[in-house]
Amino acid sequence: MPGGKRGGRKKGKRGGGMNGEQAGALRAVQEWVFLGNGRDWLGGSLEIDDGFNVARKKSGGGGLGEKMVFELHCHSTCSDGFLSPTKVVERAYENGVKVLALTDHDTMSGIPEALVAARRLGVKIIPGVEISTMFSPSDDPEAEEPVHILAYYSSCGPMRPGELEDFLASIRDGRYARAHNMISKLNGLKMPVKWEHVARIAGKGVAPGRVHIARAMFEAGHIENLKQAFSRYLYDKGPAYSKGSEPLAEDAIKMIRNTGGVAVLAHPWALKNPAIVTRKLKEAGLHGMEVYRCDGKLTAYSDLADASGLLKIGGSDFHGKGKNSESSLGSVNMPVTVLHDFLKLARPIWRDAIRNTLEQYIAEPSEAKLEEITRFRRTRTCSGSSCRNELISACVSSWLTEEEMRNPEFEAVASKLQESLRVVPIETR
Ligand SMILES: [Zn+2]
Numbered sequence: 001m002p003g004g005k006r007g008g009r010k011k012g013k014r015g016g017g018m019n020g021e022q023a024g025a026l027r028a029v030q031e032w033v034f035l036g037n038g039r040d041w042l043g044g045s046l047e048i049d050d051g052f053n054v055a056r057k058k059s060g061g062g063g064l065g066e067k068m069v070f071e072l073h074c075h076s077t078c079s080d081g082f083l084s085p086t087k088v089v090e091r092a093y094e095n096g097v098k099v100l101a102l103t104d105h106d107t108m109s110g111i112p113e114a115l116v117a118a119r120r121l122g123v124k125i126i127p128g129v130e131i132s133t134m135f136s137p138s139d140d141p142e143a144e145e146p147v148h149i150l151a152y153y154s155s156c157g158p159m160r161p162g163e164l165e166d167f168l169a170s171i172r173d174g175r176y177a178r179a180h181n182m183i184s185k186l187n188g189l190k191m192p193v194k195w196e197h198v199a200r201i202a203g204k205g206v207a208p209g210r211v212h213i214a215r216a217m218f219e220a221g222h223i224e225n226l227k228q229a230f231s232r233y234l235y236d237k238g239p240a241y242s243k244g245s246e247p248l249a250e251d252a253i254k255m256i257r258n259t260g261g262v263a264v265l266a267h268p269w270a271l272k273n274p275a276i277v278t279r280k281l282k283e284a285g286l287h288g289m290e291v292y293r294c295d296g297k298l299t300a301y302s303d304l305a306d307a308s309g310l311l312k313i314g315g316s317d318f319h320g321k322g323k324n325s326e327s328s329l330g331s332v333n334m335p336v337t338v339l340h341d342f343l344k345l346a347r348p349i350w351r352d353a354i355r356n357t358l359e360q361y362i363a364e365p366s367e368a369k370l371e372e373i374t375r376f377r378r379t380r381t382c383s384g385s386s387c388r389n390e391l392i393s394a395c396v397s398s399w400l401t402e403e404e405m406r407n408p409e410f411e412a413v414a415s416k417l418q419e420s421l422r423v424v425p426i427e428t429r
């Protein structure tokens with residue numbers, strides 16, 4: 001192997017200390033990150049330069065010296081984060097993040113806004129979501145605990161997005177009911193908190209969570225700090241705690257797999273029984289788990305992942321709280337071989353999902369379906385029927401290599417698409 005095991009010859013900042021395996025992984029990761037750039041899968045003119053593509057640095061960009069920073073776990077105001085999706089992307093960009101997965105709790109509503117900002121700055125967005133679930137094994141009721149599952153999708157988003165959206169909507173509805181419950185418990189504890197107050201803190205359309213209630217308690221003067229709200233009242237099974245109606249973790253994993261996503265267990269260090277959870281969820285089809293944090297790889301969880309044959313990744317779980325103690329966006333340093341492993345697992349899943357989504361459209365070409373496929377990539381210059389080809393091309397070419405696009409299966413989809421896109425009258429739907 002070139003470079004060999006030693007590979008430690010320092011060459012300054014440019015790829016210094018990289019062995020052959022790492023250099024190969026970096027090249028593969030870079031190839032995927034920088035996909036797109038004006039290619040047109042469907043033939044014809046790709047006139048929109050929508051800039052969805054990550055720009056290589058002008059001078060010597062894309063060389064071995066350019067670090068590939070992935071941020072795979074963060075939140076915006078669309079759930080319990082403090083920064084808007086735009087601000088999250090801007091902050092990530094400032095921190096050198098090239099690929100960002102926005103993973104709000106139980107909603108993907110921030111993705112379109114994140115994409116607009118990402119387009120401007122040249123950051124690649126992986127549409128993501130963090131799903132609140134309950135691990136509740138029938139053979140061991142004592143082992144029940146809440147579990148968060150991250151889902152990562154392709155540029156076309158989830159296949160059959162309606163199914164996922166219904167699934168997420170019912171979790172969000174459950175959160176409203178739960179918040180009402182916790183508020184009435186607080187009122188019973190002589191700590192009156194108004195629903196309107198909590199709802200205002202959560203923001204329009206955001207399903208309120210414990211942190212929003214804690215802030216309302218703080219603002220109402222019932223507690224001295226947010227921590228106290230949790231340590232005294234809102235902790236799991238605490239006096240003001242209320243259980244949500246989360247789906248089973250296994251069902252969420254099934255849903256993620258069925259809609260073309262990659263399913264990853266979030267922050268296993270927050271679990272009571274990480275060993276049982278990982279084993280059972282691996283059986284249910286879990287792809288990976290978080291083991292990297294900004295303080296490095298956690299050996300115990302890494303071993304657990306290895307024992308279960310799970311992919312190992314990580315993310316900052318940034319919420320924008322503005323505290324020094326919080327990990328910043330892009331602060332989790334994942335070796336390039338880890339990013340490569342992530343993409344090796346995810347890309348075939350995404351590729352099949354993209355093909356499947358496009359085949360669904362071919363089988364039933366309607367503007368509504370097209371909206372679904374391209375809803376994450378509206379642009380100012382191009383929306384809906386006026387440039388269907390371009391939108392679909394942009395989705396495909398930012399995610400698939402030339403080779404993947406030119407394989408016979410995709411070629412067949414392309415030629416059918418060209419036909420159907422020509423046939424569908426613009427007025428449809
Ligand atoms: Zn979480």
Ligand SMILES: [Zn+2]
Nearest residue numbers: 073075130317
């Ligand atoms: Zn999170």
